[in-house]
Amino acid sequence: MPDGQQLVLFVLAGWLLNLxxxxxxxxxxTTALRSGARAGVLAGLAIAAGCLVHVVAAAVGLGALLAASAPAFMVLKFAGAAYLVWLGVRILLAKAPPAAPVLEPRQAALPARAGTVFREGFLTNVLNPKVALFxxxxxxxxxxxxxxxxxxxxxxLGLLFTLNSIPVNSGWALAAAWLARRDAVRNAMRWLDRAAALMFIGFGLALAVSDHSPRPSTGG
Incomplete structure (x- = not known):
């Protein structure tokens, strides 16, 4: 493990990266705006669980394989890109959230869709090869x-990074849920949904065309 000063630097760098x-x-x-704080926090925990998969994979060598194997990287890259585009399209086609106050009624309904929130957040992270390379x-x-x-x-260190990401992710969720209680935000929710959907699609297309594929080694 690094010394105390390096450890503090690691924690600060991790917080900045998660912001x-x-x-x-x-x-x-997006989840917190549509479904309240609890759903947003759950989405953050799902993202953290995805990070743990990347940490373990990198530690046992799978991450290094992705970094060295162009075909393996391309498969994961296009799977991740397709998933992000699918999320965006799904949001675009979804019905607008109700105009009623978001938090109280949605909190009661969360257990029925908690699995969906967690699964989608988990896959959003796990299917992003840039996280593995990071x-x-x-x-x-x-x-x-x-x-x-x-x-x-x-x-x-990977466990520490993941645990440190949870307060930041929860902060994003709580801030978004607080904004969702504002009348102006609720009235604009459908436009916010569309903007988020287009951003997901944009992230997916950017990932698909990004030039981050590993370069094969030419040997000595």
Whole structure:
């Protein structure tokens, strides 16, 4: 594990990265706007669960395989892109949320759709190959070269990063749910839905055409 100063830097860097808008944040905010704070927090927990999958995969070598294998990376990239586009289209085709206050009635209804919220948030993160490459690029910078067990250090740092993301994700959810109680936001909810849907589709198309595929090694 890194020393105290490096650990503080790791935590701060993780918070800043989790504050950066992307597909994960967009899913949390959209869910909280439509279904209330509890659903938004659950979406954040699903994102965190997806991060743990990437951490474990990178630690056991699957992440390195994705980074080295162009076909494997392309399969995951296009699967993730298709999923984000599908989410966007689904939001566009969905019925507008009711104009009644969002939080109280939706909280009572959450258990019936909690599985859907969690599954969609989990897949939003797991099917994004950029998350896998992020962990491979970011985490090793904080593992000392003399660490006796680098895999364990990687797993512990990944767990710490994921736990630190939960308050940030919950903050996004609570802020979005608070905004949803404002009359102006409720009246504009359908337009917000459309904007979110177009952003999901945009993220998916950007992922599909992005040039982040691994380069094959040419050897020595």
């Amino acid at each position: 950066t808008p992307g597909p994960d944040v967009l899913y949390i905010v 962990f491979l690029a970011f985490m090793p910078q904080f593992i000392p070269a003399h660490a006796p067990d680098k895999v364990t250090a990687f797993l512990l």
